[in-house]
Amino acid sequence: MDVNDLVQERIAAARRKIANDKRRRAELKAARDRGLTARHAQKLRRFAGQLDNHTPAASAA
Incomplete structure (x- = not known):
């Protein structure tokens, strides 16, 4: 081996590492996006439920 x-082996290893890191970051981003969407949807459901349960206070006027 010269x-x-x-x-060339080091370059190939570095390229594999870069590809693996990129894939891992993409997977984490997808999971994070799914979590954000789910939390936002839950917040909207909770907010909608609060609006349904809300009865306007009688005015003192």
Whole structure:
């Protein structure tokens, strides 16, 4: 094995690591987006429920 082979191996390993890191970041972003969507939907459901249960106070006027 000469130096060029070693350099090529390191370059290939670095490319694999970059690809794996990119894939992992994409998976985490997708999970984060799903979580944000779910939390937002829950908040809207809770808010809608509060509006349904809300009875306007009688005015003192």
